[in-house]
Structure formats: structure tokens, C-alpha cells
Amino acid sequence: MEQTTFLPKIREIKMLNHNIMELHLEKPEAFSYLAGQFVQFFIPKDDTQVKRSYSLASAPKDPDLEFCIKILPKELNGPASLYLPTLDIGDSIQISQPRGRFTPKDDQNQFYIATGAGLAPILGMIRDQLEHKRNTKKIELLFGVRNENDIFFQERLKKLQDTFPNFRYNIALSQPETEWSGLRGRVTEHLLHDLVDHSYYICGNPHMVKDVRSTLIENGVDSKSILFEIF
Ligand SMILES: Cc1cc2nc3c(=O)[nH]c(=O)nc-3n(C[C@H](O)[C@H](O)[C@H](O)COP(=O)(O)OP(=O)(O)OC[C@H]3O[C@@H](n4cnc5c(N)ncnc54)[C@H](O)[C@@H]3O)c2cc1C
Structure with missing residues (x-):
């Protein structure tokens, strides 16, 4: 057809x-x-x-x-x-036409993990939750790139964080080139916070998605609470 x-x-x-x-x-x-x-x-x-x-x-x-x-x-x-x-x-x-099942569940705290262009669907999901669905659950983003030159959409993320008290983001640089005051290292090093009562959304390259997913599961997160998209 x-x-x-x-x-x-x-x-x-x-x-x-x-x-x-x-x-x-x-x-x-x-x-x-x-x-x-x-x-x-x-x-x-x-x-x-x-x-x-x-x-x-x-x-x-x-x-x-x-x-x-x-x-x-x-x-x-x-x-x-x-x-x-x-x-x-x-x-x-x-x-x-649009396709795919990488879409958030509205009724839980949400933790998003993206690297590189993997931020694309995640920005849409977070904005939809905050601006349109008015979700007041905790929404957190961990965005990983190699260095300062690879960062993008930071102003948009900052504006969302300033507007919505339930949204928080962190950028992790794996190889910072300056006195970077944000997180350092790979996203997998910054996952372990309050892991229960969240749904997880991971998007980026296959290695990162696999590592993040395994780390979450090893630390007690139910695999059913983890959705991912691999680029
Ligand atoms: C569901 C889904 C959603 C996607 N969404 C996005 C998106 O929003 N933004 C986005 O940028 N991409 C996204 N991608 C990836 C995108 O579809 C293409 O694969 C990508 O843009 C490369 O296409 P290309 O034709 O330029 O190169 P290709 O013909 O795919 O690749 C050319 C060569 O480069 C290598 N290569 C491919 N990707 C990389 C890479 N990242 N790093 C190093 N080498 C590489 C390949 O192995 C190949 O040898 C998505 C993929 C999927 C499956």
C-alpha cells in the first residue's frame, strides 16, 4: 500500500x-x-x-x-x-506521516537523558509536558555532549527552567575545554539520584542508550519504566 x-x-x-x-x-x-x-x-x-x-x-x-x-x-x-x-x-x-512510540507517560516524575541530537525528541516531549499539558510532576533533563562547542538549545532550556519550577536541567561535558562549572564526565556518571517513582526517557547513540539503560536497571529501576530511542 x-x-x-x-x-x-x-x-x-x-x-x-x-x-x-x-x-x-x-x-x-x-x-x-x-x-x-x-x-x-x-x-x-x-x-x-x-x-x-x-x-x-x-x-x-x-x-x-x-x-x-x-x-x-x-x-x-x-x-x-x-x-x-x-x-x-x-x-x-x-x-x-509521524510514527514511533517514544512518548511520555504523564502521571509520573520524568527523567530525560539525551546526548547530542538525541535532545531533539526530548525537547519536544518536555515542552509539551510543561507548556501544553501543564504537568506539575518533577521533570528533569540530563544532556550530555563532548565539549562547550557541542552545546545547543541552552537558552531554550534555561528559559523553561526559569518559567517552570518543576523543571530542572543539567549539561554534562565529557571533555570540557574551559573552566566548565557544570557537570563533568559521561551521563552515566550522573544518573544515580532518587531513582524510584520516575519514568525514564533516553535518546542518543546506541552505546550511550545501552549503558544508561543497564545502569538504571542494575540500580533497581524497572525496565518497564524506561523508554528509549536510538539514532
Ligand atoms: C527513529 C530515529 C530518529 C532519528 N532522529 C534524528 C534526529 O532527530 N536528528 C539527527 O541528527 N539524527 C536522527 N536520526 C539519525 C538519522 O536518521 C540519520 O541516520 C543521520 O542523519 C545520518 O544520515 P546521513 O544520510 O547523513 O548518513 P548515513 O548514510 O546514515 O551514514 C553515512 C556514514 O556515516 C556513519 N554514521 C552515521 N551516523 C553517524 C554518527 N552519528 N556519527 C558518526 N558516524 C555516523 C554511517 O555508519 C555511515 O558510514 C534518527 C534515527 C532514527 C532511527
Whole structure:
């Protein structure tokens, strides 16, 4: 069966740091999604197309569909990483319907762990919980990147923390290059706080997701309380 696709126009496209691109697409009329879901982009390659998945970094009530995309170095020849930076405002991209089950449970304290572009779905989930669902349970984010140059969306996170007393975030740098006053080391080193009575949401590369999940389970967290998305 042929799948429904959409052809939204780009409203905004910019680099957030040296390799993370923020992309805003017009939200098509018939497009509805849950925070944390992803869509497939149809990327032209030679005479054909390849599909690449990207998580929605926006919340369902936002006017645009927002994405944040890690652009790989040119030498890796990634079709999406080569194609997306050539686009401009007003160009269109073919995308699929939303899919995926990486969506939060509203009735528990929530602990989110993201590395790199893994922050994309998690920002959408957290914003939806705080701004739209008005969830007053504790919501915490641990965001890990290598160094200061890899940080993005910090102003947005700070604004959320200043606005919502139930939200707190920490950034952990595994290889800080300055007198960094935040957390140091890998995210796995900063997980062990009040572990019970939370649901956990992990997103990032396969090694990190595996390590965080194992650490949580070894320390008594029920695997049913852990949801993850691997990029
Ligand atoms: C459900 C889901 C949601 C996703 N959401 C996002 C998102 O929101 N943002 C985002 O940036 N990505 C996301 N991804 C990853 C994305 O789909 C692509 O895999 C990624 O953008 C690379 O595509 P590409 O065509 O540029 O390179 P590819 O053709 O996939 O890879 C080119 C080469 O680079 C290597 N490579 C791939 N990724 C990496 C990496 N991270 N580091 C080093 N080498 C690598 C590959 O092994 C290959 O050799 C998601 C993936 C999934 C499955």
C-alpha cells in the first residue's frame, strides 16, 4: 500500500553550532503527531531517494514542525548530511506521516537523558509536558555532549527552567575545554539520584542508550519504566 506523504516548505533553516542544524517546516494541515515521534525524510540520491528518520523537536501545538539534525562530516558521504545543507527557505522536503512510540507517560516524575541530537525528541516531549499539558510532576533533563562547542538549545532550556519550577536541567561535558562549572564526565556518571517513582526517557547513540539503560536497571529501576530511542 502506498504511504501518505507530505511536501512542506522550509520556513527556517540555520546552524545551531558547528554541526547541528535547526530546520522548521510548515505544518501540513492533515499532519498530527505526538511529542517524541519521528518522520522519515525522502532524500534525493543520484536518480533515486533514500529515507532518513528525524525526530520532531517541536510540540504538537506548535505552528511549525521543528527538527534538529546532526550534519555528519562530508567524508562520511551521508546522503542527508550532504543534501540538507544545500536547502534554503521556501524549498520543499517530502516527509512521511509521524510514527514511533517514544512518548511520555504523564502521571509520573520524568527523567530525560539525551546526548547530542538525541535532545531533539526530548525537547519536544518536555515542552509539551510543561507548556501544553501543564504537568506539575518533577521533570528533569540530563544532556550530555563532548565539549562547550557541542552545546545547543541552552537558552531554550534555561528559559523553561526559569518559567517552570518543576523543571530542572543539567549539561554534562565529557571533555570540557574551559573552566566548565557544570557537570563533568559521561551521563552515566550522573544518573544515580532518587531513582524510584520516575519514568525514564533516553535518546542518543546506541552505546550511550545501552549503558544508561543497564545502569538504571542494575540500580533497581524497572525496565518497564524506561523508554528509549536510538539514532
Ligand atoms: C527513529 C530515529 C530518529 C532519528 N532522529 C534524528 C534526529 O532527530 N536528528 C539527527 O541528527 N539524527 C536522527 N536520526 C539519525 C538519522 O536518521 C540519520 O541516520 C543521520 O542523519 C545520518 O544520515 P546521513 O544520510 O547523513 O548518513 P548515513 O548514510 O546514515 O551514514 C553515512 C556514514 O556515516 C556513519 N554514521 C552515521 N551516523 C553517524 C554518527 N552519528 N556519527 C558518526 N558516524 C555516523 C554511517 O555508519 C555511515 O558510514 C534518527 C534515527 C532514527 C532511527
